[in-house]
Amino acid sequence: MLVLLQQQQGDMEKDFDTLQDDNNSQQKQPVQRAKSFAFRAPQENFTVHDFQLGKIYGVGSYSKVVRAKKKDTGNVYALKIMDKKFITKENKTSYVKLERVVLDQLDHPGIVRLFFTFQDSFSLYMALESCEGGELFDQITRKGRLSEDEARFYAAEVVDALEYIHGVGLIHRDIKPENLLLTSEGHIKIADFGSIKPMKDSQITFLPSLASDEKACTFVGTAAYVPPEVLNSSPPTFGNDLWALGCTLYQMLSGSSPFKDASEWLIFQRIIARDLRFPDYISEEARDLIDKLLDTNPSKRPGAGPEGYAALKKHPFFKRIDWKNLRMISPPRLALDPNSQTSEADDGQDSGWSLSHIGGDSTVRNNDAGSGATSSSENYAHVTRLASIDSFDSRWQQFLDPGEAIVMISTLKKINKLSSKKVQLILTDKPKLICVDPSKLMLKGNIIWSDNANDLSIQVLSSSHFKLGTPKKVRSFEDAKQRAWQWKKAIEGLQNR
Ligand SMILES: Nc1ncnc2c1ncn2[C@@H]1O[C@H](COP(=O)(O)OP(=O)(O)OP(=O)(O)O)[C@@H](O)[C@H]1O
Numbered sequence: 221m222l223v224l225l226q227q228q229q230g231d232m233e234k235d236f237d238t239l240q241d242d243n244n245s246q247q248k249q250p251v252q253r254a255k256s257f258a259f260r261a262p263q264e265n266f267t268v269h270d271f272q273l274g275k276i277y278g279v280g281s282y283s284k285v286v287r288a289k290k291k292d293t294g295n296v297y298a299l300k301i302m303d304k305k306f307i308t309k310e311n312k313t314s315y316v317k318l319e320r321v322v323l324d325q326l327d328h329p330g331i332v333r334l335f336f337t338f339q340d341s342f343s344l345y346m347a348l349e350s351c352e353g354g355e356l357f358d359q360i361t362r363k364g365r366l367s368e369d370e371a372r373f374y375a376a377e378v379v380d381a382l383e384y385i386h387g388v389g390l391i392h393r394d395i396k397p398e399n400l401l402l403t404s405e406g407h408i409k410i411a412d413f414g415s416i417k418p419m420k421d422s423q424i425t426f427l428p429s430l431a432s433d434e435k436a437c438t439f440v441g442t443a444a445y446v447p448p449e450v451l452n453s454s455p456p457t458f459g460n461d462l463w464a465l466g467c468t469l470y471q472m473l474s475g476s477s478p479f480k481d482a483s484e485w486l487i488f489q490r491i492i493a494r495d496l497r498f499p500d501y502i503s504e505e506a507r508d509l510i511d512k513l514l515d516t517n518p519s520k521r522p523g524a525g526p527e528g529y530a531a532l533k534k535h536p537f538f539k540r541i542d543w544k545n546l547r548m549i550s551p552p553r554l555a556l557d558p559n560s561q562t563s564e565a566d567d568g569q570d571s572g573w574s575l576s577h578i579g580g581d582s583t584v585r586n587n588d589a590g591s592g593a594t595s596s597s598e599n600y601a602h603v604t605r606l607a608s609i610d611s612f613d614s615r616w617q618q619f620l621d622p623g624e625a626i627v628m629i630s631t632l633k634k635i636n637k638l639s640s641k642k643v644q645l646i647l648t649d650k651p652k653l654i655c656v657d658p659s660k661l662m663l664k665g666n667i668i669w670s671d672n673a674n675d676l677s678i679q680v681l682s683s684s685h686f687k688l689g690t691p692k693k694v695r696s697f698e699d700a701k702q703r704a705w706q707w708k709k710a711i712e713g714l715q716n717r
Pocket residue numbers: 221277278279280281282283284285298300332348349350351352354355398401411412591
């Protein structure tokens with residue numbers, strides 16, 4: 221997520237109290253509502269102690285999502301835990317409220333369901349439908365690429381859910397394989413509704429503070445899936461999601477996104493030039509559909525024209541899809557996480573969570589980041605370049621000795637419990653591994669180099685998350701450009717030189 225909607229109210233506690241009051245006054249009236257709000261997913265008086273916490277499903281920019289079993293009912297949820305102080309400090313209030321309000325009103329089998337919310341003095345909790353199959357992204361990574369039948373199945377389920385989302389007048393704006401989650405059976409659920417944009421005639425009701433039309437042209441989303449018109453600051457349209465669908469289908473079939481490159485700047489250049497190349501093995505039908513979804517004219521993308529979704533659904537790529545019974549079709553077999561020590565249904569016994577610390581100071585004890593982990597061999601095939609163009613940025617020269625060269629450099633998020641900080645991680649050929657504050661250009665830390673993996677180790681949790689371990693400290697990093705495996709290759713390459 222690059223840019224989010226503006227903060228409109230700072231006090232999270234007050235927000236959720238407000239939601240609770242409204243909820244009590246008009247319970248159980250889904251979707252259509254006029255002036256006041258009646259939430260389908262109520263704000264409950266639960267505490268985190270009412271749940272048995274299991275593995276961590278993933279870490280977002282301001283939240284952690286953990287598998288949680290309600291002790292009295294045995295129901296399992298994906299509990300999204302957000303630190304109030306951090307949300308307020310980072311101006312994420314409107315993002316949180318938007319996701320809460322929108323998820324509350326959406327009702328479709330292809331969209332993650334929100335069941336209830338609660339809070340304590342430190343954290344806000346959203347109990348979401350648990351998607352035990354992980355991210356579509358991980359399926360692509362684990363399988364290398366998907367077969368056309370597999371890709372067709374997932375693409376059809378996304379089309380079906382997008383038709384519903386667009387039908388209620390919302391643009392998702394962050395469709396990508398990481399936001400397409402899978403149930404344990406393997407059906408798609410679209411997640412992450414913090415970037416949505418309502419169209420003028422949207423059937424979704426918003427809290428007054430969220431109804432503004434501002435930031436309509438703000439760049440939100442993820443670089444690799446952003447359509448060219450958004451880069452030219454055009455207002456968002458349904459076509460944005462259809463472009464992202466085209467990129468996602470390409471990624472399913474080939475293993476990587478169509479405009480992938482070493483930096484965001486290079487990705488944008490390729491998007492603007494529509495530098496699109498298809499591997500030979502992609503069929504004529506798939507190629508044609510991707511080509512049409514990636515039309516530079518958003519209104520020409522199938523699904524966005526006067527014929528609506530009929531144009532998309534009747535495309536030859538989908539000719540064998542029975543749209544009426546989509547959810548009755550058997551999903552593709554899920555490729556399981558080869559590194560996972562615990563079963564998918566694990567909860568409680570091997571919890572990575574210390575209950576007493578939830579709310580501002582949660583501690584992860586084990587190294588299992590849940591569905592995000594992938595094996596080293598999986599991604600090696602995709603690693604082509606070590607140094608990015610950032611290496612040539614003269615700002616970093618002041619941190620180098622004469623003759624010393626940068627091997628790898630990234631702007632990363634250093635994740636400290638529930639907060640995170642932007643850092644520049646620099647690896648040189650000395651070898652030297654340092655953290656620099658990129659805005660103040662100040663050295664923030666020297667990670668003591670060792671050729672011995674017992675003294676300096678790198679563990680990749682997913683393509684965007686890795687940990688650097690030294691005898692004294694373990695540091696967690698998130699690389700939005702998904703170069704975790706490149707970091708591993710660079711560090712281990714120097715250790716074994
Ligand atoms: N309902 C769910 N079931 C299972 N896993 C989930 C669920 N929701 C989220 N996750 C996992 O948790 C991770 C973090 O989710 P979260 O919504 O907090 O952030 P995000 O959308 O990934 O990141 P950002 O907020 O930076 O856009 C996701 O990447 C996903 O893998």
